[in-house]
Structure formats: structure tokens, C-alpha cells
Amino acid sequence: MNTIVVLAAILLILMILVGGAKGAKSFIALFLNFIVILFTVILMLNSHNNPVVLTLIACIGVSAINLFYINGINSKTVIAFVSTLITISILLLLIYLFAKKAMIQGFSEEEEEGISIFSLHIGIDFVKVAVSLIIISTLGAITDVAIAISSPIREVFHHHPKISRQELFGSGMVIGRDILGSDTNTLFFAFIGGYMALLLWFRDLSYSFGEIINSKVFGAEMLTIFCGGIGIALIxxxxxxxxxxxxxxxVQGEETKQFE
Structure with missing residues (x-):
């Protein structure tokens, strides 16, 4: 516990030194997001609540915290917020269809021994839980790209106020192409880092390459990576x-318009 407190203190200090007041807000936002997700999970335990609906509400809350609380309420963050909601809505249908088709819901064979003493009749649709998990996993990257596109576009317009709509859109796409590769790789390395022990376990169990690829736990994580990459490409x-x-x-033509 002391180690966690020390690491949290180091993170807080560095965020304040680098980001100032906005860095302190970003640190507080971590705990606010945790509270939102925790409250969502608690509500999911009630079989009468739809996990997907709860997750969408949580996405709205988390996006509002990450965009409005940290960066303030302005046209830049509002557009990033709307872009995030549109992308999540489009991605939701895609995730539901593929999650159900891939049959990644529930627990994997590797987890059966540890949970065999518990009853699995909990009255919750595991397909919806799987969809909720993937949506939450991709939300951070989508929100990050949304503000990363909105902010530079405003700077481009600030320095070239007579730029056309097509040119402004093209500038945003150029910025987005640079973000696309790095953020997609971030999702991939997050998977590798989080499941390195699992991959080593697969090796100790003498799993073949085909068995690893077809295992439920591996398939679920790859589906998350691909859906996250699709979300980044869409937004x-x-x-x-x-x-x-x-x-x-x-905004164009209003010389006194303030962007912040």
C-alpha cells in the first residue's frame, strides 16, 4: 500500500510540474473516472439493469470529465465530446455483432479451475458484459484522439483565418494520420504488457500457435484491440x-472570436 501511495505522489508531483493547474485536474480526473466506473460495475450487479446502457451513461460521464473538467467548456471540447459520442454509437453496433459472433463472452478454459467453486447463474447477459468491457477499453483512446484533433485544427485556423473548409478538413486528416499509427500501437502494447504472464503460461502449457490464437482470452483481447483501432480510425x-x-x-470572419 505504501508503494502505491508513493507512486501516486510522484505522479501527482510530476503532473503538477509539467501541466500546472491542468496537470492537477488531470490527476483528480483519474479518481473521478474510477468512481464512475466503479459505480457502473456496482449497478451492473443488478440483473434488471442493462450493462450496455449503463456503460453508455458511464462513457458520457467519463468523456465529460476528461474533456470539460480538464480543458473547460468551450467549442473545442464540445465538438470533441460530440465526436466521441457519435463514434461510440457507431462502434457499439459493430462491437455487439462481432462480440456475439466471436463468442468471447464468459470465462475462458484457463479460468475454469479457479471459479469452479462459484455459481455462474448470476442473471447477467455475458455478451452485454463483453460489449461493455470493449467499449470502456476503447473509450480512453477515442477521447484522446478527439481532443488531439480538435486542438491542432483550432491552431491551424488561428494562424490561417482565411483557410477553406476543405483545407481545414485536410489538415485535420493529416494530423489524424500521424495519431492513428501511434495510438493503435499503444493499444497493442497495452495488451502485450498486460498479458505477458498469460503468454508465458501458454508457453509452459505447450500451447501451439493455433491454440493460442483460438483461445477465448486471446481472442477477446485481439477483438478489443481491433475495435479500438476502428474507433480511432472513425473518430x-x-x-x-x-x-x-x-x-x-x-467562427470564420469573426475577428474578435476567442477560441479558449
Missing amino acids: IPIAAGLNAWYITKY
Whole structure:
């Protein structure tokens, strides 16, 4: 416990030194997001509550914290927020279809021995739980890309106020292409880092490559990575298009307009 407190203190100090007041807000946002997710999980324990609906509500709360609490309420964060919700809505149907088709819900064979003493008749649809897990796993990357697109587009317009809508959208897409590769790789390395012990266990159990690829736990994580990558790819044109539309329609030509 002392180690966790020390690491949290180091993180807080570094975030304040680097980010100032916004860094302190970012640190507080970590705990606020944790509370939202924890409260969502508690509500899921009630079989009458729909896990997907609860997750969508949680996504709204987490996105609002990450965007509005940290960066303030302005047109830049509002558009990033709307872009996030649109992308999550599109991604939701895709995730549900593939999660059900891939049959990744429930527990894997590797987990059966540890849970065999417990009853699994808990009255919760595990397909919806799997969908909720994937949505929450991809939310952070999607929100990050949304603000990472909105902010540079505003800077581009600030320095080139006569830029056209098509050129502004093109600038957003150029920025997005640079973000796409790095963020997708971030999701991949997060999986490798989190499941390194599992991969070593697969090796000790003499799993073949085919058995590893077809295992439920591996398939679930790969589905999460691919859905996250799809979400990142979707939000880039959505955020770029909404920002270009808003700026050229409501901001361009107003010399006294403030962006912050």
C-alpha cells in the first residue's frame, strides 16, 4: 500500500510540474473516472439493469470529465465530446455483432479451475458484459484522439483565418494520420504488457500457435484491440469534419472570436 501511495505522489508531483493547474485536474480526473466506473460495475450487479446502457451513461460521464473538467467548456471540447459520442454509437453496433459472433463472452478454459467453486447463474447477459468491457477499453483512446484533433485544427485556423473548409478538413486528416499509427500501437502494447504472464503460461502449457490464437482470452483481447483501432480510425474524420464545419460556419470572419 505504501508503494502505491508513493507512486501516486510522484505522479501527482510530476503532473503538477509539467501541466500546472491542468496537470492537477488531470490527476483528480483519474479518481473521478474510477468512481464512475466503479459505480457502473456496482449497478451492473443488478440483473434488471442493462450493462450496455449503463456503460453508455458511464462513457458520457467519463468523456465529460476528461474533456470539460480538464480543458473547460468551450467549442473545442464540445465538438470533441460530440465526436466521441457519435463514434461510440457507431462502434457499439459493430462491437455487439462481432462480440456475439466471436463468442468471447464468459470465462475462458484457463479460468475454469479457479471459479469452479462459484455459481455462474448470476442473471447477467455475458455478451452485454463483453460489449461493455470493449467499449470502456476503447473509450480512453477515442477521447484522446478527439481532443488531439480538435486542438491542432483550432491552431491551424488561428494562424490561417482565411483557410477553406476543405483545407481545414485536410489538415485535420493529416494530423489524424500521424495519431492513428501511434495510438493503435499503444493499444497493442497495452495488451502485450498486460498479458505477458498469460503468454508465458501458454508457453509452459505447450500451447501451439493455433491454440493460442483460438483461445477465448486471446481472442477477446485481439477483438478489443481491433475495435479500438476502428474507433480511432472513425473518430479522425468525424472530429476533423465537425471542427472544419463549425469553424468555417460560425467562427470564420469573426475577428474578435476567442477560441479558449
